[in-house]
Amino acid sequence: MQAIILFGVLISTYLMVIAKRSTSLIRAFRYQSFCLFLATLIIAFNEKQLDLYIVAGLLFVIKVLAIPRYLYRFLNKIKANEDLGLFINAQLSLLFALGFTYLAWVFARRLIVSDYALAAIVPAAAFFMVLIGIFLMIFRMTALAQIIGLLAAENGLFLLASTVSGGMPFFVEIAIFFDVFVSVIIMGFFIYRINKLFTHIDVNKLSRLRG
Amino acid sequence: MEILFILGAPLILAILAFVMKNKKAAGIINAISYFAVLSCALLLLKRCVLSECRVSFFGFIYLDALSAFFIFTASVVTFAAALYSIGYVNKDVKEGVISGRRAGIYYSLFNLFCFSMFLVPALNNLGMLWVAIEMTTLISAFLVGFYNTKKSVEAAWKYIIICSVGIILALLGTILFSYAFAVSGVAKSLNWTDIAQVAHILDKNILKIAFIFILVGYGTKAGLAPMHTWLPDAHSQAVSPISALLSGVLLKMALYAILRFGFIIIKGVGFEYFGNLMLLLGVISLVISSGFVLVQKDLKRLLAYSSIEHVGIISIGFGLGAPLGFIGALLHIFNHAVTKSLMFFTAADAISVYKKHNINAIRGVMKALPFAGVMMLLGVFALTGFPPFSIFISEILIIIAAFLNGSYFVAGLLLICLGIVFGAFIYHFGKMLFGNLPKGIIPAGEQLSAKFAYLVLLFPILALGIVLVFKQKDLIWIAQKLFQG
Numbered sequence: 001m002q003a004i005i006l007f008g009v010l011i012s013t014y015l016m017v018i019a020k021r022s023t024s025l026i027r028a029f030r031y032q033s034f035c036l037f038l039a040t041l042i043i044a045f046n047e048k049q050l051d052l053y054i055v056a057g058l059l060f061v062i063k064v065l066a067i068p069r070y071l072y073r074f075l076n077k078i079k080a081n082e083d084l085g086l087f088i089n090a091q092l093s094l095l096f097a098l099g100f101t102y103l104a105w106v107f108a109r110r111l112i113v114s115d116y117a118l119a120a121i122v123p124a125a126a127f128f129m130v131l132i133g134i135f136l137m138i139f140r141m142t143a144l145a146q147i148i149g150l151l152a153a154e155n156g157l158f159l160l161a162s163t164v165s166g167g168m169p170f171f172v173e174i175a176i177f178f179d180v181f182v183s184v185i186i187m188g189f190f191i192y193r194i195n196k197l198f199t200h201i202d203v204n205k206l207s208r209l210r211g
Numbered sequence: 212m213e214i215l216f217i218l219g220a221p222l223i224l225a226i227l228a229f230v231m232k233n234k235k236a237a238g239i240i241n242a243i244s245y246f247a248v249l250s251c252a253l254l255l256l257k258r259c260v261l262s263e264c265r266v267s268f269f270g271f272i273y274l275d276a277l278s279a280f281f282i283f284t285a286s287v288v289t290f291a292a293a294l295y296s297i298g299y300v301n302k303d304v305k306e307g308v309i310s311g312r313r314a315g316i317y318y319s320l321f322n323l324f325c326f327s328m329f330l331v332p333a334l335n336n337l338g339m340l341w342v343a344i345e346m347t348t349l350i351s352a353f354l355v356g357f358y359n360t361k362k363s364v365e366a367a368w369k370y371i372i373i374c375s376v377g378i379i380l381a382l383l384g385t386i387l388f389s390y391a392f393a394v395s396g397v398a399k400s401l402n403w404t405d406i407a408q409v410a411h412i413l414d415k416n417i418l419k420i421a422f423i424f425i426l427v428g429y430g431t432k433a434g435l436a437p438m439h440t441w442l443p444d445a446h447s448q449a450v451s452p453i454s455a456l457l458s459g460v461l462l463k464m465a466l467y468a469i470l471r472f473g474f475i476i477i478k479g480v481g482f483e484y485f486g487n488l489m490l491l492l493g494v495i496s497l498v499i500s501s502g503f504v505l506v507q508k509d510l511k512r513l514l515a516y517s518s519i520e521h522v523g524i525i526s527i528g529f530g531l532g533a534p535l536g537f538i539g540a541l542l543h544i545f546n547h548a549v550t551k552s553l554m555f556f557t558a559a560d561a562i563s564v565y566k567k568h569n570i571n572a573i574r575g576v577m578k579a580l581p582f583a584g585v586m587m588l589l590g591v592f593a594l595t596g597f598p599p600f601s602i603f604i605s606e607i608l609i610i611i612a613a614f615l616n617g618s619y620f621v622a623g624l625l626l627i628c629l630g631i632v633f634g635a636f637i638y639h640f641g642k643m644l645f646g647n648l649p650k651g652i653i654p655a656g657e658q659l660s661a662k663f664a665y666l667v668l669l670f671p672i673l674a675l676g677i678v679l680v681f682k683q684k685d686l687i688w689i690a691q692k693l694f695q696g
């Protein structure tokens with residue numbers, strides 16, 4: 001079961017890499033968050049901890065429902081160009097992503113102290129998600145893609161925290177959720193302003209400040 | 212108990228500023244309250260240095276001499292910024308740059324920003340530390356983009372995105388630290404006190420990798436090159452009192468986070484590793500920023516690059532190690548905070564007269580603003596490390612530490628870069644301060660609150676610079692106290 005979910009996480013991350021339009025990127029992010037939600041739910045079920053159920057619930061409400069919906073509504077409102085603006089085309093990005101997968105695996109194998117070789121699989125997936133998140137932030141031109149990249153990286157960290165260190169303390173987890181939610185809203189607010197002032201959300205063209 | 216007041220006052224003031232109709236009164240109440248906060252911070256510092264004080268609310272808040280020192284530094288700068296804000300905001304409202312309602316929002320954000328910065332050094336839990344630092348970014352992004360012009364919104368966006376990437380890496384580092392702790396088989400916890408206690412038995416490899424992430428992550432926030440690219444934009448576009456807070460306090464809070472993790476590394480891996488990394492980043496920052504200072508055309512960006520330079524010096528100080536390097540770096544944190552705030556305030560005064568950021572457009576500040584001009588001149592000498600100002604003491608301590616350590620290369624580089632920056636500052640500010648007033652510039656009156664703010668900042672600059680020459684022994688005693696925790 002866990003293997004299937006992990007597979008789902010990986011597939012949705014690859015979907016994010018090859019997405020060319022804002023809506024498909026948001027949809028892929030939603031799949032990714034949903035897989036994480038399932039994974040957390042299973043851990044909660046196995047360990048029978050109320051904390052983990054609450055964390056899973058929050059994950060579902062914030063990352064599967066609230067944030068994608070907010071971003072969709074937002075896209076409609078600003079009527080920005082749907083195109084994400086790829087610096088690197090989808091095929092090449094996919095190649096990069098495959099390279100990152102291997103890199104994450106090597107890194108996780110070196111890092112994780114365990115006799116059992118497969119113990120590194122979940123951390124490897126987590127590092128991979130963080131790498132892809134940062135990749136999206138750098139190699140996509142619109143401000144929206146940067147937000148999604150940040151969220152994807154954060155998802156990866158969530159997965160990492162819940163596997164390697166047995167999860168963050170409960171109130172820290174809540175605080176981080178809250179923080180992510182607030183930061184997405186604030187970034188949305190700034191995209192709205194950028195769109196109003198510049199009539200586009202292409203961050204590549206923001207180059208008034210130099211030197 | 213002082214800490215409750217220090218954290219509570221900004222929160223109450225934030226609400227108060229939002230509801231109060233009379234914004235000038237709100238500003239004055241603000242300044243008076245921050246004076247109270249400053250006195251509380253002083254009491255806290257005294258208590259924490261003299262006695263083994265470890266206040267702890269359910270293990271949530273942890274205060275030792277080091278955190279008290281950072282809170283004190285923050286409180287001095289916030290008091291001055293609150294004072295300066297009165298006149299500054301008043302002027303903006305009068306000229307119609309911002310509406311009365313926006314002035315209220317400004318004071319609310321100002322207080323929330325201060326709250327988040329006071330919170331950072333008081334926290335024990337490393338996860339919450341991360342949340343608090345992220346909170347400082349989110350709140351200050353509004354203050355960077357406050358004027359809602361194309362440039363300021365662009366700066367705010369860059370600031371929020373680059374710092375978010377940095378902070379994601381810092382969270383990764385934090386998780387790896389907690390992993391190292393979890394592997395060691397002790398209880399599950401993210402409290403600094405718990406992890407630091409068993410630092411020597413933690414897995415060295417994980418700690419090393421985790422610290423690199425921490426250093427890159429929080430280093431982005433601290434403005435260490437080559438992750439500094441957000442800093443000149445944000446500092447130059449923010450509302451001027453906020454520029455002082457960003458440069459004086461925010462960067463230092465990120466350094467505080469690095470130090471906290473650094474203690475675990477020093478205990479767990481050894482000083483060499485921590486020291487070399489800090490030296491490396493410090494030297495890169497110093498070299499890059501001194502080049503940019505030389506060719507800068509924008510007044511506030513010039514000061515921003517000088518902040519990167521000073522963060523580099525502080526980082527070198529920590530890299531050189533105890534006791535001289537450490538005490539030099541700590542003193543430098545305080546000295547740079549007050550001196551740079553003074554410079555940002557005077558620069559803001561000049562910009563509000565000439566309506567331009569460009570260095571070439573600003574001429575004859577001495578004639579246009581006699582009081583601020585003198586302060587700016589003193590500030591230039593203080594910032595470039597002239598005696599009898601306080602930065603001279605901290606820089607000389609760091610240079611001595613470098614020579615005693617045998618790091619002649621670092622010492623030489625430090626001296627060369629300081630020379631370059633000194634030359635650049637004298638050149639740029641000499642042109643701005645003296646010379647004839649451009650046509651059409653009318654010398655405007657100076658704000659009383661701004662004069663007060665200058666004097667508040669000038670006092671520690673001069674006092675420390677003179678007193679510390681005679682008190683080296685006490686200095687070293689305090690340094691040892693600070694690093695017991």
